[in-house]
Amino acid sequence: MGFHKLQEIADWVQQKNLPFWKVVMQDDRQERNVSEEESFGMMRSMYQAMREADQSYSPELRSASGMAGGDGARLEQFRRQENRLIGDFLTEVMEKAVKMAESNACMKRIVAAPTAGSCGVIPAVLLTYEKQKEAGEDRMTEALFVAAGIGEVIAASASISGAEGGCQAEIGSASAMAAGAVTYLEGGNTEEILHAAALALKNMLGLTCDPVAGLVEVPCIKRNVSGAVNAVVSSQMALAGIRSVIPPDEVIDSMRRIGKLLPGCLRETSQDGLAATPTAQKIGKQLSEK
């Protein structure tokens, strides 16, 4: 059937007395007519592919345009430094987000989640969690189901495409998905999971898609960092008992309406925003002469 509202998932969780992730998995089983092993195994393979992509990051990578590469190594260096303002968890989240997004720009294998441009957000949060909190792969796979369930609802009732809804639909959706997943890992209940997602998405509403020279590099790569950090912070708010005044499904609906109101020049066409700056124009010209 496919979920169109987060509330529908919440209702099932209650009625069937199943964990959030399992309700999402049951839905997938029905949709694709597959066994529990197949569905869980496929999600596990997505998680493993994320881990492989993270591990195969190389500091030497540079994109064809020359704009992307090397920042993951900078953050890794920074993480080893004593005088940092933020703790180990967020520092590693930042590092992993940049690494994944740079790998994507440099034609490495990644997992689109929900898109290639926003592929760094979810793995940054989950892989860091697995490593620092020593959670097993089964738990991580379950968390990925939670993320996917939230993403499925956003895709069905708003959008996960920058060309359709702006960057709020890509980095914003990824951030909401990661926020729900990490809240689940931290033992959050259904309400906390949904409000973490809502808080994360609210912080990203209105974000435009204005990539320099039409490439998935600037501002995309660094936005993956903001999306990942925002996910963690939103999850912490929800776990502290803070609730989004606007209910989660209404937040998603606002995202849909804002996406519709965004002019075409701010939806992946690179005609305005950052892409229209003198520097972006210069970069575009240099690339076309290459």
Added chain:
Amino acid sequence: MNLFDIVGPIMVGPSSSHTAGAVKIGYVARKLLAEPIRKAEILLYGSFLLTGKGHGTHLALVAGLLGMKPDDTRIPHSLELAEQQGIAISFGEADLREAHPNSVLLVLTGIDGRELRVVAESIGGSRINIASIDDLSANFSGDYPTLIVHNQDQPGHIAEVTSMLAHKSVNIAEMRLYRASRGGNAVMVIECDQEVPKESIAWLRHLEGVHKVTYYSLEEE
């Protein structure tokens, strides 16, 4: 869309439309030619032309033509691989009017001289549309086994093809008809739920009034 379009697919970056979609276009075109490729002219259009280099679109198209899937880590090296296999690849601009912004015209020649012109579009996510084959409309996604029959526009051909499919227990998922002019060149595009047997395709090729039969199979090579 299923759950693994949300978390997934596993793909080589950077762009689902300009990279993963482009691999898929090359892959489908290779299968449509149905013999090893000797020469491929790749003519880009719109955003494929303008931002293709930065997205690796040209590498992705060649990778697909070599039979790779969107998650193949050899995609960035496809040009070297094509050279090693002795396939002549050239790039240019396509003069397509009012086409989808992410379009490409592939002009392929096989080792036994078979030729094929395919216009394909990457329409979002990594979904594609094969817009035309040999300059006649086609419009199919590559998600189903697809039979494309070019024939003379005259009575009886549609019945011949559909009754053959019925006889082979192949169910038609979708079917579209186009024609250039009355009595001129016509096309049937038939997306099927099952694979069409090889001998039936060979049989179709020998029918009078049938100019060309192209088939896209989902079976692995």
